[in-house]
Amino acid sequence: MKQLSLGETNWQVSEIAFGAWRMDALSVDKAVKAIETAYDCGINFVDNADMYGKGESEQRFGDALKQSSVKREDLYIQTKAAIVPGKKYDFSREHIMNAIDGSMKRLGVDYLDSFLLHRPDPLMEPEEVADIFDDLQQSGKVRHFGVSNFNPQQFLLVQESLNQKLLVNQVQFSLMHTGMIDHGIHSNMADDRSINHDGELIEFSRRMGVTLQAWSPFQYGMFEGVFIDNPDFPELNAELQKLGEKYGVSKNAIAAAWILRHPAKMQVIIGTMNPKHIIDSCQAADIELTHQEWYDLYFAAGNDLP
């Protein structure tokens, strides 16, 4: 498994990360199998969040990790907080501190490698966030910090108050969710694809040395379903199949390799709990698509050039 430097630090993390959102649906035995499969493929980075399965995903991960052959210190464990589902986003000291204590308990760990603010809170006070992060780092509870679903101005607003560099911004990106590149390709045109939804997030992150973590690499819409082997996407699947045959890997691998081919050096967070799909997806790190293949997949997903 190829590694990348998280946020341009000396933290070497696997290009493919294991997202544990869907782990609440698994028995502990199946969760052990998923964790061990991911680790055997070379994955050393795990993403979680306090809200996944209302805490059950972290709990299952923690219980399974203890029973597995994988040692806690061999993994980078990341979690996220700040979403109160359906009610608000909350960066207050009380909310974040309680959330982190709850996550560490469920995960069964005495430190988190990385903590992300899950979604931007319009009522955020950057100085308050800075004090919270200082306390979390000094107490040894959290080693590094980042954000998720932030636009560049929101990112800077927080970053400028912090004593730590934000290493990560976790955002949706896949062959079927390409807004971050569409508006650059259609720059200054009058069509809908020229609409800038996120404020040059890719260019900004590259310039700042921030690792973008791509969530939902195999989904279309917002969790509407999987595009792999989905008859609603015949052209895309035909192209995935063709390139899969050329490289001797799965369609999952080609779809993830498309994300990895971007020079922003993103990390891909897969969410499958199926051991075969985990192994298939990890093959992405073994191949490198050509420049034209990257464009051909972009077109097969329904995109064009002006």
Ligand SMILES: NC(=O)c1ccc[n+]([C@@H]2O[C@H](COP(=O)([O-])OP(=O)(O)OC[C@H]3O[C@@H](n4cnc5c(N)ncnc54)[C@H](OP(=O)(O)O)[C@@H]3O)[C@@H](O)[C@H]2O)c1
């Ligand atoms: N920051 C955020 O706001 C945010 C939001 C969403 C997610 N995330 C993170 O990103 C991670 C990944 O998200 P995700 O789970 O949506 O990603 P995903 O990997 O795109 O989707 C996983 C789903 O796709 C299915 N799947 C994968 N390959 C398949 C195949 N070949 N055939 C059929 N089904 C297939 C999986 O089912 P099987 O298990 O059966 O393979 C699973 O239901 C999450 O775990 C979480 O850590 C972050």
